[in-house]
Amino acid sequence: MHARKLVVLIVFVAFLLVPIYWLLNMSFKSNTEILGGLTLWPRDFTLDNYRVIFTDPAWYGGYLNSLYYVCLNTAISLSVALPAAYAFSRYRFLGDRHLFFWLLTNRMAPPAVFLLPFFQLYSSIGLFDTHIAVALAHCLFNVPLAVWILEGFMSGVPKEIDETAYIDGYSFPRFFLGIFLPLIRSGIGVTAFFCFMFSWVELLLARTLTSVDAKPIVSVMTRTVSASGIDWGVLAAAGVLTILPGMLVIWFVRNHVAKGFALGRV
Amino acid sequence: MSWMAWTTPTALFFTFIAVLLAGMTAWELRAPSVPRRGLLPIATTRGDRLFIGLLGSAYWHLMVIGLTDWSIWTATALSVVWLSAVMRWG
Amino acid sequence: MNKVPNNHAWWLVLPVFALVAFSAILPMMTVVNYSVQDIFDPSTRFFVGADWYRQVLQDPRLHDSLLRQFVFSACVLAIEIPLGIAVALCMPTRGRWASLCLIVLAIPLLIPWNVVGTIWQIFGRADIGLLGWTLNAAGVSYNYASNTLDAWVTVLVMDVWHWTSLVALLCYSGLRAIPDVYYQAARIDRASNWAVFRYIQLPKLKSVLLIAVMLRFMDSFMIYTEPFVLTGGGPGNATTFLSQTLTKMAVGQFDLGPAAAFSLIYFLIILLVSWLFYTAMTHNDQTR
Incomplete structure (x- = not known):
């Protein structure tokens, strides 16, 4: 019973978090990497996007x-x-x-x-x-x-x-x-x-x-x-x-x- | 006030509503109403019945305008009958 | 609680009344005024009576978006309410994990609505989005910008993603309010899990569920920003709901008269539905 509850909860939380992760992931990529192909995490980690916003x-x-x-x-x-x-x-x-x-x-x-x-x-x-x-x-x-x-x-x-x-x-x-x-x-x-x-x-x-x-x-x-x-x-x-x-x-x-x-x- | 684009009919309409509300308030102050059960499935006070009557009237107007070619005054007449019926027996 | 009759309490309510009246009654009167006139500019306007109402009520565009709106709201309720209850039942009851769960669940609710649209716009794209890419890689052709069904499903999933947490949090707080004695009694009676849910939890959840259904119905009925950002109402008019039709009319084409008539009809529908819910809720509070 408890295991089943945990599975439901984890699936739901994953459903909530994956789109947010994707947003976060993209915010650390350069535009060439975003449009170049699908990468699950930023290969070329950059803070440039945030720098644009703060300046x-x-x-x-x-x-x-x-x-x-x-x-x-x-x-x-x-x-x-x-x-x-x-x-x-x-x-x-x-x-x-x-x-x-x-x-x-x-x-x-x-x-x-x-x-x-x-x-x-x-x-x-x-x-x-x-x-x-x-x-x-x-x-x-x-x-x-x-x-x-x-x-x-x-x-x-x-x-x-x-x-x-x-x-x-x-x-x-x-x-x-x-x-x-x-x-x-x-x-x-x-x-x-x-x-x-x-x-x-x-x-x-x-x-x-x-x-x-x-x-x-x-x-x-x-x-x-x-x-x-x-x-x-x-x-x-x-x-x-x-x-x-x-x-x-x-x-x-x-x-x-x-x-x-x-x-x-x- | 020019941006509000007042017209005589709408001004009359809102005056009518304001007078109605003021009248109901005065009536309520003189003789507080007790909730009662009429034809409607819930216990209502006078204010509730007025609201139901007015909301119903608005829908009567929309129905007459949307579904038929009758004059709008037919709808108004219908609404007066409906409003008094709700106030009396609702 | 017994309340004391006291008409002086009006003084306490007066600030709220004045503030809300300023932003609700004046605009409402203006909308009524606009709805009976053909307006070019403040000095050039003609009284047209009920013509706009007739035109709007017989406009197939309005019928279509009204129908879409009701189908959408019905789908939203049918998915989110059961799912929210299920998630609430699975949440840990106390401790650090419970707090963490609450915060994680609340995250989608705190995201500005156009950002929600942006998130799903990115997430669903076949070239740069995880969802679109995965689906297409798995052999399902998926494109929310050109396929009607895909657009619908995406808007619906987005709403489920965005708002199911609200239902879950409401139900969670309802469940926490059930005293332990009920569960002890059920254990003594060797009640099944289903029986506990059906005869203890569900009845106790009635009042919060009523609030959940009301909030979800109302908010899905005025949904605007998310589909606007995601699909722009397309493909065609497939995801154009009431608010968007209205905004197009008022801001896009500047048809003040018809837009005002439309606003009032929209408002009357909302008024009727919220009155029904409010009556049900106060009735529920009284019988409790």
Whole structure:
């Protein structure tokens, strides 16, 4: 029985890792080797592809732009979602279920639907091609998700804690910041991770709302693909570098990530 | 606001929705509704029934436009009947 | 949990409401406005009533991509849900290996969607990709850029590669939440593995599975970036799904009116489906 489980797991993990290995492998090859024939590992190990990315401002600027709006988005999403999630988990108020459902529909709505008006909206208020525009646009799906996950985590905290604190004379802000938030530390970490992740991987809105100054790495990559003569090696290296931030972040929340994926509901 | 390209019919439509929501809120504040079980397979409050009614109306309109050559007002009439039926017996 | 009725809680929700309303309601109103007009530029526009809706609803392109979309989402669910459950059942329960497993499984989820497309674009090519090369060497003629079936299979395998981990992680956390007593009772009853799965694990997984099905359905329903990078919707229109048809219309041809009408129809479908899921989920939470 255990052997069979192990086989299933190993096959699946191999299925996940082989395409990534191939990307990694290509990023260390020169273009002549890539196009010359199939080699399972780089015969002629080179770091040139990475050197191109770290010396060309168009490439590394893309990473900085992406990181900037992703962090901005995570901060905005968390700061508005925390009080809202508390309200949803503790109180019943007029239209609460309908409001929650409405938030949810925004997580479900295809970004393609909002493409045109977003472009017009942010152009008309002069935010086109700024980091804050992308951060605000990504709030459309990240804020509902953050509320959803945090609400799950907060519902797991017994209500007696709130009541005791209020009896002890704590005001709401002092209780919320001083006692409640430390209790759901892990939930906040996981939520930040999810906001980071979904903002990091999104392409359509980020590409539509930027042109030069805030151009994200994902869009730098697609424009390279469409150009004549693809530089496979650099493309692979750029791909590898987009995977790294996520891997770094997941390390910090590894013990809570499964619960986060279940939206705090188990 | 010019980029939003407003027209009179759409402005009227959104005013109607806003008034409807405000009215429902006022009604709910005066007399909170209790979930009840009607013809629909789940217990619903007034707000739920309004949502089901409106969503259904949208689909009625799409069906009439997509499948028939009838005037759009037929669809609207149909929707009013549907909406009141859902509100009353749903 | 018993919740206290308190309408002042609205003040806590207000920031979220304002923020999301700004990015959801204003654009939505604009889309409605566009959908009833023929727009050349902001000052030259004509009211056309429901004409765009009629045109879009009777457009065979829309029918085709809608059908493709439903077939694709159905395939995605049929493969990913059982596979995800199976993988979750095979994962180690505790210790260093469990953490490592979690991280490895989460890797595909953290890759930007266009990079996922790029990875498979490279991996599947017959000249420089391991998969394409191996298949062709084994005597299977495989080319995702020209053969419809190959393109479909590649997009599907890519989605399985990308998202099965999500289902597996959800199920894994659901399985961890089952108290040990249930397993002890099953051992005393000498229940078979199948019986344990069928009568203990599966019922306990119901709520996470509902979330998994909902997320996978919704996300596969709006898939855009991966097929866009991999096949560009081709060969022909074989892998052109709803989002891509819409984007082509709105950005490529700049048909604002029809694109807006299309957006609203797309949105209504999503609204109906997410309402069904949401109702099922809250119903499930209440009966628990």
